[in-house]
Amino acid sequence: MTATEQRFREFKMPDVGEGLTEAEILKWYVRPGDTVTDGQVICEVETAKAAVELPCPYDGVVQAVHFDEGVTVDVGTSIIVVDTNPGAGPAEAPAAEAAPAAEAEEAEPQGRQAVLVGYGAAPSSTKRRARKPQPGAAAEPAAAAVQAELNGHAGTPATPAAPVAPAVPTAERPLAKPPVRKLAKDLGIDLATVTPTGPDGVITREDVHAAASATVPAAQAPAPAPAAAVATGGSEAVRARETRTPIKGVRKATAQAMVNSAFTAPHVTEFITVDVTRTMKLVQELKQDPDMAGLRVNPLLLVAKALLVAIKRNPEINAAWDEENQEIVRKDYVNLGIAAATPRGLIVPNIKDAEAKTLPQLAAALGELVSTAREGRTAPGDMAGGTVTITNVGVFGVDTGTPILNPGESAILAFGAVKLQPWVHKGKVKPRQVTTLALSFDHRLVDGELGSKVLADIAAILEHPKRLITWA
Incomplete structure (x- = not known):
């Protein structure tokens, strides 16, 4: 583990139940800049079984909070970064290493995992999540921002250890979480055509639903509506009188x-x-x-x-x-x-x-x-x-x-x-x-x-x- 990894510790969403795969963040009790101690409750999450408070396993200062309240996060995903040595000043970023795409997948965390109060855990190390690079494409903005934040030089990307040969330009893969990608697949929506509204250009569930509502297959397209019906908004007027609650x-x-x-x-x-x-x-x-x-x-x-x-x-x-x-x-x-x-x-x-x-x-x-x-x-x-x-x-x-x-x-x-x-x-x-x-x-x-x-x-x-x- 590098000095930077030892200092900036990621707290990942734990499995707080019996084989649960995701949890919704109900409330944050800390924000960037707050001092936290080992065992302090930092947020409340709701699983498929109950609402649970999560304690932080580190002492330090909150460096970043990755998700807003109301967002559903997969187990194993980093939700917060803690600077365990805030008095050391800005940290120098390690040189980026070129690696084949097959080796760029996230290493399984070997560090201390988040646990419920009273369960206990032994301290060890953690490896950062690495994004899988796209052939011939620049690093994703969100990944660059996180790396720069850990480096202590906001807005300055890490310098690669060696130049990489140029490749044929290709379109960047749209940013979306696995559940959102599955939703888009089920609805037949091409993520490349969806306008993202989430942080750092991430496509949300609402974006996919909005794209689905705006897309009508030609074979199912209704006959032109009278001008009066168009003026009233048609189905949009009906939806405006409905309240939809996600099933989760x-x-x-x-x-x-x-x-x-x-x-x-x-x-x-x-x-x-x-x-x-x-x-x-x-x-x-x-x-x-x-x-x-x-x-x-x-x-x-x-x-x-x-x-x-x-x-x-x-x-x-x-x-x-x-x-x-x-x-x-x-x-x-x-x-x-x-x-x-x-x-x-x-x-x-x-x-x-x-x-x-x-x-x-x-x-x-x-x-x-x-x-x-x-x-x-x-x-x-x-x-x-x-x-x-x-x-x-x-x-x-x-x-x-x-x-x-x-x-x-x-x-x-x-x-x-x-x-x-x-x-x-x-x-x-x-x-x-x-x-x-x-x-x-x-x-x-x-x-x-x-x-x-x-x-x-x-x-x-x-x-x-x-x-x-x-x-x-």
Whole structure:
């Protein structure tokens, strides 16, 4: 590693999840010229699973920030440069080396990789990303600017070690990231015809979409529109009244997971309507209990406890279908998922080993799970390994639904709104608090008898909550 490489350290987008390939930069906490320390949070990114804060692995001064907020960056791409020895003054650039095109690809980073706080990493070295040169073309402006910045001589390109024989001039390759190139290919857009609006002449997704909107194949060209229609702008006027949101991050991952689940596991949904008046009274009593002081006590807590007791009585439902090994995997632990609607989309964090928790412990875990999800701080590990899930549609005033299984799980319970309804109680029609439960399950794992037993047990506990003691 050269002296310049040792001084100017690149921080690359890490894989902050389980095999994720990209992340969106939500917010920067530093800017060029700011002093940073090892372990200091420099930005927040959103992956397909959660929002995560990234710590810097170096001490020094921020030299450059490569991407704006809202930009999606591939894992392994440099996002920031840190000057680890700012008191040394301008650095001299190393002489450029001529290299065959095949050897100009980026060397795999061998230096310290960015990691999450608490994971730790050993310091080592890093090699800079080298752009692949185009035959006969000058160095790309963006690459020259970055090199000049590292050299300490802005606007002065590095001097080559030896003259290079002139080649036949060719057009420069348009600057665009791999996802943008794929988008252009899918839409049939030639990047050479696209006007770039990104930094340093980089073509963005919006540029490609704009080019696609402006391109109409001759075979599909509409007949000339009347003058009045042209004056109103045609389809552009319609688009002006629409709001388009890119499908990415948590919402994109959730959509793909739901499609895979719906068309992989054969879903069956059963329903039951139950009088939960006694359960609602117990909720009010628990709120006054000293052992529950400071904890979130609501009907969902007792529904969760009822589900855990039902699973204990019917353990076969707590299983997973292993397609690769053609096995049914029954689990002796319950990681209870709670579907949570957040501004970034639906996520399903889970409470690990929920079956082993007391009611106060379960209440504390539920409260922390909900608060963390609303703040967008749910870690990827909190959403992995779920076994069964509850979705509380009742908070929206909905009676019930037909929930789709969380991938890899065997069952999901929908808890509907609790409403005062006329109900036959002890031979007389009386106003009672009533709700409807819906249990969806994977019919490969769970037959109708088992699913019915589980749903009936949950209903029986909520109707007579003393069974939480007698059946536990």
